[in-house]
Amino acid sequence: MHVDLLDPGPFARNDFWSTFAWLRANDPVHRHPEPDGEGFWALTRHRDITRVYADTETFSSASGMRLGSHPSVIAGVSQRMLIVSDAPQHTRLKRALHQAVGPQRMPYIEELVEKVVSELAGEALDREEFDFIDIAKQLPNRVVCALLGIPVKDWSWIGDLTTDAFESEDEMDRANANSEIFLYFMELLSERRKRPGDDLISHITHDTRVDEGDEGQRPLTDEEIVFNLSGILSGANETTRYSAAGAVHQFAENPGQWRLLRERGDELVAPAVEEILRWTTPGVHALRTVTRDTEINGVPIAAGDRVTLWNISANRDEDLFTDPHTFRVDRRPNRHIAFGHGRHLCLGAHMARFELASLLRALSGVLDGFELTGPAVYNSSNFTWGVKSLPVRLLHSRGRTATA
Template sequence: MHIDLLDPAPFARNDFWPTFAWLRANAPVHWHPEPDGGGFWVLSRHRDIVKVYADSDTFSSAQGMRLGSDPAAVAAVANRMLIVSDAPHHTRLKRALHQAFAPDRMPRIERLVTEVVRDLVEEAVERGELDFIDLAKQLPNRVVCALMGIPRADWAWIGRLTTEAFDSPDEEVRSSAHSEIFLYFIELLSRRRAEPGDDLVSEIAHQTRVDERDGTGRPLTDEEIVFNCNGVLSGANETTRYSTAGAVHMFARQPEQWQLLRTGGPAAIGPAVEEILRWTTPGVHALRTATRDTEIGGVPIAAGERVTLWNVSANRDEEVFTDPDRFLVDRRPNRHIAFGHGRHLCLGARLARFELAALLQELTPLLEGFELAGPVVFNSSNFTWGITSIPVRLLPTGLPARAA
């Protein structure tokens, strides 16, 4: 079988799944050549991927966390941005940033999410027919912008920049968007240093401390704050956007799953959120670099070689999931790795879960279902992937849902 995971076309067509099924069955540790003569290892099994995620001593993130990344850009943020750092830097940085999402701060965050979701759902139901990606984009963008104290007038602009920074096929557009986001956060941080407010940036700037392991703590540097604010912004936007759109897609195609969720009551929301995350897996792959000679599944891996972890494949692994190619809102257990695993479990995972749960809680009493009203479009990325357009009609309670 010809394997080319660098080809964007299968991702745009949503037909790359058979490739990973073949890899899991025939070549779970597969060497993938590159046009320039280099190459990388492809891991497709859940157990191998979890093993690599858990061994950050052998498999480093500091040399890049995705295929196609700019080495100079990676070097500029290495060990200062969570996703491209290794222990002990990663451990101290993540522990510090977790302070901003501590349990005592979650009630405020949850109230904010609930308010944003209610506003968006009210707007959507009033319209009746819409491209659901518009709501899916606005949900995480409004939440994160509000958390960071970004002026409301800037929310739409920040949302557009975030999409360009991570979704644009043009490298210059992506680079320019990242630069604008960094400059914006530098200015925002400067204002929060001078006049702190009740927001995430002020919290990180004035109260968050990095444990120096000698009984002292230091404040985060401006670079650490700016890099990781950008990370929180992008991570929250990407996961919630694509998972939300993917969920609506499946509920339109499988209306019985929406009815199962509606009749299940509040207890059904949690398992449904986990299945949505497993099914959509917006974070397609992650990259690691071997720090020493090792092996995976009996295959030798040399120091310096790159290893890619394909979360989308792990989350359809027949060894772990019964009927992995079926979307089942009541699936239990659900050991998906949509947010990664181990030390690099996504910082915004809890927020993304709550956003999805709040949306389902608001929609289930109001809607009998969803009806596709146009073609569904997927992006062509092998890194962050999902639906970019999904026109739907919302079917309010009292009207029958029709299978798409």
């Protein structure tokens, strides 16, 4: 079988699933060529991928976290940005940032999420037919922008810029968008140093300390703050947007699952969220670089080789999930890796779960379901992927539309 995981076409058409199924069954540690490079390994089975995530000494994140990244860009943020750092620096940075987004901040974050969801649900219910992505992208963007204290006038612009930074097919466009985000955060950081508030940037700037062991504690550097604010912004926006839109798509195509969720209420909200995350898996792949000769599933892997971990394949692995190609809101257990695994488990996972749960509760209380009024359209990225357009009609109780 011809395998080309660099081709954006199958992702835009949503027809790459058979490729991953074939790889899992026939070539789970696949050597993949590159047109202008030395190639990379592609892992597609859950057990191999979680093993690599867990072995951070052999499989390093410091040389980049995705295919297509420019070495000079990675060198500029390596060991200063969580997703491209290794222990002990990764551990120290994560502990420090956890001070600002950890359990002590969750009551405030959850209150903010509930407020945003209530506003968005009201906006959605006032419409008859619309593209659900308009709501899906606003949910995480409003939450994270409010959390960071970004002025409201900049919310839409920063959301679009974040999408360009991670999804543009042009490497230069991605780099320019990232540069704009960094510069914008440098300006906000300078302002919050002079006039701190109750936002996340202020807390990270003034209250967060990195534990350097015997050398004591130190504040985060400006670069560490800016790079990781960008990571928080992108992680929050991409996961929830694609998961929320993907959920509505599945509920429209599987109305029985929406009825089941409504009938069983809160009991099924948490497992429904996990199934939505497994099914959508917006973070398609992650990259690791091998630090020493090793093997994966009996295949020799040399030091310096790059290994890609295809989360989206692991979450449909027949060896772990019963009937993995069926969307089931009551699936238990659900050991998906939509947020990664091990040390690099996404810092914002709890917030994303809470956003999706709040949205499900808000809509399931008033809607009989969703009707597609046009085809779902997908983006063409092999890094962050999902539904980018979803024309729908909301079906109110007793079959009424939003304006009936």
